[in-house]
Amino acid sequence: MAKKALIKHFSTVSSIVLLLSFVLPGIAFAALSDDDKKGIGLEVTKIYRAARGVIAKNQKLINDASKGDKGLSGDAVITGAKANYKKASGTDLVLADASTPKGQMQTAMINAVKQVMNQAQGLINEKGKGFKGFLPAIFAKQVADQFNKLTSGKAYIKLTAPKSYVRNRANRPDKWEHEVIEKQFKSSGYPKDKVHTANAKHKGKDAFRLILPEYYKKACLNCHGEPKGSKDITGGKKEGGKLGELGGAISFALYN
Numbered sequence: 001m002a003k004k005a006l007i008k009h010f011s012t013v014s015s016i017v018l019l020l021s022f023v024l025p026g027i028a029f030a031a032l033s034d035d036d037k038k039g040i041g042l043e044v045t046k047i048y049r050a051a052r053g054v055i056a057k058n059q060k061l062i063n064d065a066s067k068g069d070k071g072l073s074g075d076a077v078i079t080g081a082k083a084n085y086k087k088a089s090g091t092d093l094v095l096a097d098a099s100t101p102k103g104q105m106q107t108a109m110i111n112a113v114k115q116v117m118n119q120a121q122g123l124i125n126e127k128g129k130g131f132k133g134f135l136p137a138i139f140a141k142q143v144a145d146q147f148n149k150l151t152s153g154k155a156y157i158k159l160t161a162p163k164s165y166v167r168n169r170a171n172r173p174d175k176w177e178h179e180v181i182e183k184q185f186k187s188s189g190y191p192k193d194k195v196h197t198a199n200a201k202h203k204g205k206d207a208f209r210l211i212l213p214e215y216y217k218k219a220c221l222n223c224h225g226e227p228k229g230s231k232d233i234t235g236g237k238k239e240g241g242k243l244g245e246l247g248g249a250i251s252f253a254l255y256n
């Protein structure tokens with residue numbers, strides 16, 4: 001090969017390599033089966049819920065005005081989330097290789113949790129302040145926003161609720177979520193905890209979508225229960241929710 005042709009050859013090869021390094025993650029996602037995508041969605045939502053459970057369990061500690069450092073670093077919350085994950089699923093959280101779609105999504109969720117906790121240290125460690133507004137749902141919203149930033153264009157997660165129960169307008173269900181919640185989750189024969197999946201548009205893009213129902217437990221009713229319209233400790237209005245009633249949903253999307 002002449003010198004000039006050789007250089008041209010190399011620059012073509014390197015631009016193909018460069019191109020592939022951008023395109024490959026997209027190809028990897030598109031090539032997944034619906035079952036694979038469902039598995040990723042279940043995995044990400046499992047880590048998300050496990051981490052939120054750590055905040056719920058430590059609510060008293062977070063609200064303790066007499067204590068400074070609460071010991072709830074990003075790493076500590078991930079350690080707690082791993083324990084909750086194991087309790088919920090019976091298996092350890094095993095990180096898939098970072099080059100795989102599953103590994104990328106697991107890592108993004110873990111990093112989102114860590115970043116939110118690192119950001120929250122000043123607030124939650126403030127001595128002399130009791131209620132800080134750092135609630136499981138607030139944490140969940142922040143983690144979702146962070147996850148969506150980290151996976152921008154590839155995936156999306158959101159904590160939502162039936163339209164009539166939504167407090168934070170940013171958590172309102174979109175049309176697809178609203179219909180699944182009203183027509184499926186709320187129908188009397190719908191199996192408890194059953195995840196619903198579909199290939200549907202999300203924010204105008206083709207996506208694999210997954211949504212799972214969540215129900216009010218006793219502790220939730222301190223804020224979301226009865227009497228409807230009365231004030232909870234956050235100053236918000238109680239929804240009048242009942243034990244076991246559908247109270248929310250976690251929605252996940254993986255773009256094609």
Ligand code: HEC
Nearest residue numbers: 137138160161165166167168171215219220223234247248
């Ligand atoms: C200390 C009061 C409190 C408790 C206890 C509580 N929540 Fe909430 N919840 C709130 C507040 C306040 C918001 C609004 C968060 C925001 O502004 O982003 C909220 C938001 C939510 C949302 C998101 C949708 C929306 O309304 O914006 C869901 C879903 C939810 N809560 C479910 C639950 C469930 C399920 C439990 C029990 C496991 C629970 N909550 C316990 C106060 C509470």
